[in-house]
Amino acid sequence: MRREGRLGVGIVGAGRVGPVLGAALAGAGHQILGITSGADDERAAAVLPGVPVLEAPEVLRRSELVIVAVPRDVVADVVRGLAEAGHWQMGQLVLHVDAAHGIDVLRPAAEKGAIPLAVHPAMSFTGTSMDLRQLAATYAAVTAPSPVLPIAQALAVEMGCEPVVIDESGRAAYAEAIETATGFSRQIVQQSTGLLRGIGVENPGGFLSSLVRSTVDEALAEATPAIPDIPPELDV
Numbered sequence: 001m002r003r004e005g006r007l008g009v010g011i012v013g014a015g016r017v018g019p020v021l022g023a024a025l026a027g028a029g030h031q032i033l034g035i036t037s038g039a040d041d042e043r044a045a046a047v048l049p050g051v052p053v054l055e056a057p058e059v060l061r062r063s064e065l066v067i068v069a070v071p072r073d074v075v076a077d078v079v080r081g082l083a084e085a086g087h088w089q090m091g092q093l094v095l096h097v098d099a100a101h102g103i104d105v106l107r108p109a110a111e112k113g114a115i116p117l118a119v120h121p122a123m124s125f126t127g128t129s130m131d132l133r134q135l136a137a138t139y140a141a142v143t144a145p146s147p148v149l150p151i152a153q154a155l156a157v158e159m160g161c162e163p164v165v166i167d168e169s170g171r172a173a174y175a176e177a178i179e180t181a182t183g184f185s186r187q188i189v190q191q192s193t194g195l196l197r198g199i200g201v202e203n204p205g206g207f208l209s210s211l212v213r214s215t216v217d218e219a220l221a222e223a224t225p226a227i228p229d230i231p232p233e234l235d236v
Helices: 018-027 041-047 056-062 072-084 104-110 130-135 146-159 168-198 204-223
Strands: 008-012 031-035 065-068 093-096 115-121 139-143 162-165
Touching (some): 008 018, 018 065, 056 072, 115 146, 139 146, 139 168
């Protein structure tokens, strides 16, 4: 039996992100009622043991909150297809986790009475329980209609993240920032380790680990405005 204020959660998409976010919400007291089959059902089962694997319509039928965690290029098709088949429910929360989309991609569900939310944790997922610790040090981009923005923010917090509101109009720039940071970092590391491997350095990733981490930490610190000192007379 669920505690008051807790939701029955269903997950559409069993890749690296959906099961981990489901596990995080389960840790906050919500009940995970079902998940669709995906690319790695064994990994999903390890993160969400005992959660039944169901077809998407049945996941929606059972759930008060549906997490849509599918690849970016099929989010719109999945949401629209379920809407055209009449599976979204009035008052049901539907949350997607893709960086590039705000809530407009959820319009077909909203037109059926569902409540659209977009929450993107800004981290790279492994799809394992190790991600749950990383979520606690992660910010999440949150986009939602004003009346239900507190719900999206609360869900981000329950996942372990610090919510940051991103307007619908800012989603494209946000996605570009995320893609630049992840893609460029990966490319530079691969190039550097390749050069070291070429001159015979064993374990080039380990060799560069401390250098890369400290350099990135320094760059991030420089990009974050310092908090000004508070004059003693105002420090009350």
